[in-house]
Amino acid sequence: MTSDTRYFQTVSELDRHAPGSYMPQNPHPPSHRSLDDILTSIERREILAALHRAHGQRTLAAKALGISRSRLYRRMEALGIDPGEPGRPEHDDTR
Numbered sequence: 001m002t003s004d005t006r007y008f009q010t011v012s013e014l015d016r017h018a019p020g021s022y023m024p025q026n027p028h029p030p031s032h033r034s035l036d037d038i039l040t041s042i043e044r045r046e047i048l049a050a051l052h053r054a055h056g057q058r059t060l061a062a063k064a065l066g067i068s069r070s071r072l073y074r075r076m077e078a079l080g081i082d083p084g085e086p087g088r089p090e091h092d093d094t095r
Contacts (some may be wrong), residue, residue, distance in 0.1 A: 008011070040079065043079065044081065047061070047079065
């Protein structure tokens, strides 16, 4: 029994065998940032925006984000968001 399954080492090799069939063309140039960096940036921006909309009230911000207050505190700490200046991204120098 032989298998016709082929394994490709690179995307360009796959492209030569099935051009355009596996994903749409991306009109944006490739980013040099990792997916983790991009997701961290988005999470940080959304937390700061929620804090701003909630006028710094972390309980309301957590509720708006659909997470617990304790998780919001943990994420703020992990992302370097200063709890002393919540919701004021213009004062946040780690963006």
